[in-house]
Amino acid sequence: MSFTIPEVVDGVELVGGAAPARTPDPLEGLARQLLVEIGEDPDRDGLRGTPARYARWWREFTDYDPGRIETVFQSVGSDQLVEVNDIKVWSLCEHHLLPFWCEVSIAYVARGRLLGLSKFARIAHDHAHRLQIQERLTQGIADAVVEASGSPDVAVRATGEHLCMTMRGIRTGARMNTSVLRGVFQSDPQMRARLS
Numbered sequence: 001m002s003f004t005i006p007e008v009v010d011g012v013e014l015v016g017g018a019a020p021a022r023t024p025d026p027l028e029g030l031a032r033q034l035l036v037e038i039g040e041d042p043d044r045d046g047l048r049g050t051p052a053r054y055a056r057w058w059r060e061f062t063d064y065d066p067g068r069i070e071t072v073f074q075s076v077g078s079d080q081l082v083e084v085n086d087i088k089v090w091s092l093c094e095h096h097l098l099p100f101w102c103e104v105s106i107a108y109v110a111r112g113r114l115l116g117l118s119k120f121a122r123i124a125h126d127h128a129h130r131l132q133i134q135e136r137l138t139q140g141i142a143d144a145v146v147e148a149s150g151s152p153d154v155a156v157r158a159t160g161e162h163l164c165m166t167m168r169g170i171r172t173g174a175r176m177n178t179s180v181l182r183g184v185f186q187s188d189p190q191m192r193a194r195l196s
């Protein structure tokens with residue numbers, strides 16, 4: 001049995017003819033130049049589709065659509081502590097354009113409104129899908145949860161690993177912890193102690 005491997009150029013399968021004309025993304029030119037600068041041949045087999053893939057992933061990452069984040073329900077009480085833990089997000093360090101991941105925990109005291117469970121992860125991904133530092137990521141999530149839940153009592157904690165520190169530079173696997181405490185989580189040690 002024999003297989004025909006279709007030729008793929010810029011992510012487009014060639015079936016017995018030339019690829020349809022399309023306007024290249026300007027990011028493709030940057031990727032080609034990057035490949036040349038690091039001593040690669042952008043026209044060699046394995047790399048021919050790479051500039052288009054590179055452009056696609058940057059567009060995909062930065063055009064991230066969090067969907068609807070404003071769905072709220074009537075609260076069942078006035079002081080329930082709600083926590084959503086271990087939301088893993090990937091972001092990009094704005095200093096080196098290298099990835100960092102964070103596990104984010106979000107807590108709030110529901111005061112009249114309940115935020116839909118999935119919305120915490122949507123908010124976290126929304127703030128991760130841009131060039132960031134971890135402190136601003138944590139703060140942006142806290143601000144968004146205050147706005148969406150209408151509660152001033154919000155705690156956001158994040159633990160992250162930054163590839164700019166683990167795969168280059170100092171090359172240490174240290175984790176970074178950040179936290180933003182608002183309302184009762186800042187003023188009341190007993191409320192802080194309730195956080196898991």
Ligand SMILES: Nc1nc2c(ncn2[C@@H]2O[C@H](COP(=O)(O)OP(=O)(O)OP(=O)(O)O)[C@@H](O)[C@H]2O)c(=O)[nH]1
Pocket residue numbers: 093094095132133134135162164165169170
């Ligand atoms: N506070 C903070 N620093 C970050 C974050 N991500 C990366 N950094 C740091 O940003 C700093 C940039 O430092 P520079 O001295 O300008 O860059 P560099 O010479 O590449 O630094 P090294 O990583 O120490 O080699 C580094 O210390 C990074 O570890 C972040 O989310 N928060």
Ligand SMILES: [Zn+2]
Pocket residue numbers: 093094095096097098162164165
């Ligand atoms: Zn960095």
